[in-house]
Amino acid sequence: MNRTQTLRLTLALTALVAATAGAQSASLPPAATLLAKYATAIGGPAMLRAPQITTRGGLLMSAAGINATFEMLQLAPNKMQMVTTIPGVGAIQVGYDGTTAWSVDPMQGPRILSGKELDEIREEADLRAAARVLELFASLQTVADTTMGGEQCYLVKLTWKSGRETYDCYSANSGLLVGSRNVQQTAMGAIPVTSLYTDYKKFGDFTLATKTVQSMMGQQQVMTITAVEVGTGVGVAIDPPSEIKALAKPPGGK
């Protein structure tokens, strides 16, 4: 482990056990405790040590007859690229190189993301996001003892540094993430999404939900992870596609 990685891990673990200033209902467990338990359950420290993670799987929206595949590459500390290939449509690329966030699809063409879309992808691209490292959030609050996907869970409101708000629900038994609610930013506007996470499996040192059922606007899509690989990150880069590089230049720029 190099010095940077060691420092990153140390900071993250410190943050994991730090108490938050968010107000908690007296009968509900503190949000920071729930997040720390979750991070431990999924192998958060191992995740934070990984220089490169590649995840592959499928995306199915059976009502529409769409069966896509995806491959996501993440490079520490905060780079991400996801390519989703949809039959009859082609490849949809989304990425963030630490500075610029982009989307390229055959229908809308290339876009450099800004505003809330940029905030969202920048925060998600951070490898610490998956381990719910506390320093990513402006505040946390456990807001309810509820049920998602038939499992009792504690609903936590997460206010990210950008100001966006999402909700996680952590199993009262296992501590794993059972479900979440957020508002996903798209080119057309914000779309509320509810996700349920099941079928947790171990991939090396991580434990991941291999099935995510997402509901939005009365439709469901199922995301299934089939493979996770941890790499060294050596010689691997995430760069914007050529269209995005051209977009980022001033008109007529070289």
Add this chain to the structure above:
Amino acid sequence: MSLRNQLLIGVLWAAGGCIPPPVARAPVPDRAQEILGRGIGLATFDSVWTVVERTYVDTAFVATRWKSVRDSVRPRAVAVTTREGLDSLIVETLRRIPDSHFYIIPARIASEVRSDGNSAGAGEGTTGASVRITGDRALVWRVEPGSPAALAGIAPGQSVEKLNDRVVRTSIQKVLSLPDGSRQRAFAELDFKLNGQLSPAVGGEVRIRVVNPGQSEAFERSLIAVPARGTISKFGNLPPVAGVVRVFRVPVMIAGSTHTGNCVGTIAFNIWLPALAPELERAIDSVADCRGIVLDIRGNPGGVGAMVMGFAGYFVDSSVSLGTMRMRDLSLNFAINPRLVRVNGVQSRPFRGPVAILVDAMSASTSEIFATGMQRLGRARVFGERSAGAALPALMQVLPSGDVFVHAVADFTDPTGNRIEGAGVVPDQIIPLTEKDLSNNIDAPLEAAIKWITSTGSIRADGSR
């Protein structure tokens, strides 16, 4: 790790539905005789009813008339045992809904798996003829050179008396007897049905009885469908479609002009499918030096709605909205993405010359969203005939019967807040089809658009002059 949410629904949008009901395109053999499993009829009816109850934007309709539909139709669903009976019941049920984009895609069509590529053997058939209703007649509108229709002597301007067993004038009279408010879409639906009959599966036979212009004696021909030309694309549960992009440079004389711009580019395409996106970009680039561009979306029934945001970006240089889709608890915008770069990474900019859009009664859904948006933004002038008035974003649901239910989930309003559903896009210059023009191979809307382009001052990509 944190998986990025890739919402397929963002792709699907308005994918929804903008394709005419496939039952009008190609009947599925042996479907009617199929015996359904126990309880399938009722479960399917309940599923259709519930989806509408849960998602249809007209909540007043749902609260009143839709509940009475359940009360009157559901008891009969219990007794349905055949596919034919179920089809009839569902069609009757969906007819009670006053808006477009409520129809069934038969399971066999929805599950057909075809990859993009050449149309050979793909089953998408055509006789090469298309028709349009004008007044109380249906006229042959276009005939593909060398097609079965052309070889059989079918020609533009002929009046169609019968298509298979359908007496065309009787069908038109039925529509003419409808109240004003529902006539526009009913005409469009009949147009789609007639043209669907002319595009059966490959090898299918169509009997057509026509009268030549100025004559009274009819003659009948039997046409056997051949594979449709174009890029066959299958997107999700939507039926496979042969997409075609045609681009021409029409030389024009412009006073005071020397070389550049002495042409008008015309780009015609028959469907909004992502598979055509690269071809459309090449088409635009190939006429970008012309003085103006005519976008011919006559007969284009729609497709993947999300495409309008990227396509409009070839002509508009700001992220304005082509319109808004409103669901019960959510509004989304068709925000234009200005195309400042090409797929090869070369910088570009939106076309800045005048843009004309040609529409007719078979321009529907995504085509209407595009045409009305561009018109209302002041970026294009629309020529032709009023469009179908069937412009609602829709999604799909698989039913217990295995069929796929396409259902509108949102209303759509143009940038000025006007609803297109039922009303259609009204051209700036209405140009009715005439027998004389068609028989003389005169494309009056195209000619009017070219004349406007050659005579007008240029319109900038932000819509101002």
